Amino acid sequence: MIEIRNVSKWYGQTQVLNGCNTHVAKGEVVVVCGPSGSGKSTLIKCVNGLEPFAQGTITVDGVSVGDPKTDLPRLRARVGMVFQHFELFPHMSVEQNLALAQVKVLGRSVEEAAARGVALLDRVGLREHAAKFPGQLSGGQQQRVAIARALAMDPICLLFDEPTSALDPEMIGEVLDVMVELARTGMTMMCVTHEMGFARKVARRVVFMDHGEIVEDAPVAQFFDAPASERAKSFLARILRH
Amino acid sequence: MGEFDFSVWQPSLPFIRDGLLFTLRLTLVAMTGGIVIGTLLALARLSPIAPLARIAGAYVDLMRSIPLVLVILWFFLVIPFITGSPVGAETSAIITFTAFEAAFYCEIMRSGIQSVPRGQVNAAFALGLGRAQAMIHVILPQAVRNMLPVLLTQTIVLFQDTSLVYAIGAKDMLKAADVVGKNYNRPVEMIVLSALIYFAICFSLSLAVRQLQKRVAIIR
Amino acid sequence: MNYHWNWGIFLEQVKAGDETYLAWLFTGLGWTLAVSLTAWLIALTIGIAVGALRTAPSRLLVLLANAWVELFRNIPLLVQMFLWFFVVPEFLPREWSLWVKQEMPAKEFVTAALCLGFFTSSRVAEQVRAGVGSLPRGQRDASLALGLTLGQAYRHVILPQALRIVIPPLTSEFMNVFKNSSVAFAIGVRGMALIEARTRVPGLIARSG
Numbered sequence: 001m002i003e004i005r006n007v008s009k010w011y012g013q014t015q016v017l018n019g020c021n022t023h024v025a026k027g028e029v030v031v032v033c034g035p036s037g038s039g040k041s042t043l044i045k046c047v048n049g050l051e052p053f054a055q056g057t058i059t060v061d062g063v064s065v066g067d068p069k070t071d072l073p074r075l076r077a078r079v080g081m082v083f084q085h086f087e088l089f090p091h092m093s094v095e096q097n098l099a100l101a102q103v104k105v106l107g108r109s110v111e112e113a114a115a116r117g118v119a120l121l122d123r124v125g126l127r128e129h130a131a132k133f134p135g136q137l138s139g140g141q142q143q144r145v146a147i148a149r150a151l152a153m154d155p156i157c158l159l160f161d162e163p164t165s166a167l168d169p170e171m172i173g174e175v176l177d178v179m180v181e182l183a184r185t186g187m188t189m190m191c192v193t194h195e196m197g198f199a200r201k202v203a204r205r206v207v208f209m210d211h212g213e214i215v216e217d218a219p220v221a222q223f224f225d226a227p228a229s230e231r232a233k234s235f236l237a238r239i240l241r242h
Numbered sequence: 243m244g245e246f247d248f249s250v251w252q253p254s255l256p257f258i259r260d261g262l263l264f265t266l267r268l269t270l271v272a273m274t275g276g277i278v279i280g281t282l283l284a285l286a287r288l289s290p291i292a293p294l295a296r297i298a299g300a301y302v303d304l305m306r307s308i309p310l311v312l313v314i315l316w317f318f319l320v321i322p323f324i325t326g327s328p329v330g331a332e333t334s335a336i337i338t339f340t341a342f343e344a345a346f347y348c349e350i351m352r353s354g355i356q357s358v359p360r361g362q363v364n365a366a367f368a369l370g371l372g373r374a375q376a377m378i379h380v381i382l383p384q385a386v387r388n389m390l391p392v393l394l395t396q397t398i399v400l401f402q403d404t405s406l407v408y409a410i411g412a413k414d415m416l417k418a419a420d421v422v423g424k425n426y427n428r429p430v431e432m433i434v435l436s437a438l439i440y441f442a443i444c445f446s447l448s449l450a451v452r453q454l455q456k457r458v459a460i461i462r
Numbered sequence: 463m464n465y466h467w468n469w470g471i472f473l474e475q476v477k478a479g480d481e482t483y484l485a486w487l488f489t490g491l492g493w494t495l496a497v498s499l500t501a502w503l504i505a506l507t508i509g510i511a512v513g514a515l516r517t518a519p520s521r522l523l524v525l526l527a528n529a530w531v532e533l534f535r536n537i538p539l540l541v542q543m544f545l546w547f548f549v550v551p552e553f554l555p556r557e558w559s560l561w562v563k564q565e566m567p568a569k570e571f572v573t574a575a576l577c578l579g580f581f582t583s584s585r586v587a588e589q590v591r592a593g594v595g596s597l598p599r600g601q602r603d604a605s606l607a608l609g610l611t612l613g614q615a616y617r618h619v620i621l622p623q624a625l626r627i628v629i630p631p632l633t634s635e636f637m638n639v640f641k642n643s644s645v646a647f648a649i650g651v652r653g654m655a656l657i658e659a660r661t662r663v664p665g666l667i668a669r670s671g
């Protein structure tokens with residue numbers, strides 16, 4: 001589904017991605033982790049072309065992201081993304097947030113989009129909040145709406161960019177529950193997250209990044225029980241201590 | 243202390259009203275046209291096409307560095323050369339103010355557009371919206387909302403600045419007051435009256451903007 | 463466009479004088495500079511004082527300072543020029559009024575500089591108030607805790623910091639003073655704007671001068 005080959009990227013003189021190779025197969029959940037500044041957010045934004053990259057290729061469902069001939073809006077309409085800071089549109093109600101791209105990008109009728117929106121709000125447990133504005137919801141609720149907004153496009157895969165790291169601790173659970181439920185339905189997911197419990201529960205592989213490089217790319221059990229590199233060991237020691 | 247005779251205010255009212263109507267019309271047209279053209283200029287200034295950005299930038303910088311009185315006078319002299327026939331002071335004023343205010347509204351809209359966080363743009367793109375769609379549905383509505391108090395404050399400034407059409411003899415409120423003042427030989431009283439009217443309108447508008455500002459601050 | 467350009471006009475003599483138009487323009491530039499700089503000094507002095515008063519702990523002082531700002535912000539500059547020139551002298555005692563109208567030297571200059579200075583002072587005051595407001599409250603408390611009087615706290619601690627913050631907006635206000643000085647043409651100050659207009663269309667501004 002997602003193929004990342006030899007991807008490198010520079011911000012001026014500093015190299016932020018260095019020869020990254022990995023893949024996410026259909027129906028697979030892959031967790032990307034690493035210390036802050038390791039390039040994991042940059043890498044996941046390269047997958048739907050929000051960040052350009054200088055070298056290498058990324059293909060999603062056979063479409064090359066870096067190819068200038070690729071119709072990026074069309075590709076992005078098929079790849080859902082959930083952001084660290086939710087990025088709901090503050091000037092629109094929850095239902096309008098869900099409907100906008102369905103109508104403007106997929107060309108669905110307003111009624112169809114509304115019906116799909118309500119169904120998805122039901123699924124994330126927020127049906128009664130349809131008429132509210134994002135500012136009236138808690139962080140956890142906003143992030144669930146953001147997931148519903150991505151799902152409304154019937155995506156072939158979902159990208160999560162630290163979906164729980166801007167949330168208060170008591171709200172992390174409700175978002176992870178939705179993500180776990182999604183994984184169980186066979187959704188293809190690439191998740192940048194530090195939630196190791198989530199990784200253990202549903203991920204097939206863990207990709208560990210440091211300084212723009214992919215240091216380890218291993219099945220979950222192997223990553224947690226016998227990490228190969230020193231860097232991964234010390235990272236795990238730091239975040240699992242609590 | 244001089245001798246004042248404020249009884250001249252009574253017969254002057256119909257003239258003042260007509261003048262005020264022109265002043266308001268000029269303000270509203272220049273505001274609407276200025277915001278529309280100013281937004282287009284802002285989009286041009288932020289566009290990745292360098293020549294377009296440079297031309298829009300040059301226009302805005304030029305307008306912002308020349309005193310409005312001069313622009314009013316120049317346009318009054320130049321417009322007939324472009325149209326080929328003389329236009330009245332009123333039409334000239336409307337064209338001038340729209341063109342001039344566009345530069346100021348442009349800068350407001352530009353900072354409004356830049357005030358929308360990058361993440362919002364990313365989210366719009368991630369949903370598959372194109373550049374134009376993201377601009378129309380996601381960025382501009384938020385830019386206008388964030389900048390609404392500033393846009394309205396600029397409009398109050400514009401309302402005051404319309405008094406400068408006095409320089410080309412357009413019949414706005416100040417001109418009406420001036421004419422009545424001369425006819426009745428009571429210029430001082432008429433200047434006081436026009437000052438009071440301007441103050442009453444501008445002060446209540448700025449109070450309203452302040453209320454709005456509070457509400458916007460709460461929504462955010 | 464078939465306008466007949468005549469750049470030579472700058473070297474021709476002014477009809478009613480022995481200067482060239484170019485020399486006339488430079489005289490105008492001098493007046494513009496003089497009016498603007500004087501106005502700026504007035505605006506800074508009053509503006510900083512009024513701006514500081516707007517943050518004072520006395521409700522009466524705040525009210526008065528706010529009234530000052532609203533008064534000068536909500537009347538068009540041109541109307542204010544008329545007020546200073548035609549109306550203010552009427553409110554002076556009779557002898558003063560006569561002196562102002564008939565004998566005061568450089569009447570246009572004084573009027574324009576005062577008007578522009580007071581007008582700009584309201585803008586300066588607004589910036590200064592915002593500057594003081596943006597400082598952490600702890601600065602005032604710390605000064606008072608050291609035993610400074612409120613006046614000393616403003617003089618030595620609060621205003622120096624606030625002024626540093628408001629320098630960028632104040633520079634743009636300074637530019638505005640130059641632009642706004644062109645409005646002074648309306649009462650006949652020999653500003654650039656007037657003279658430039660005259661060289662193009664003699665007799666257009668019949669009212670001035």
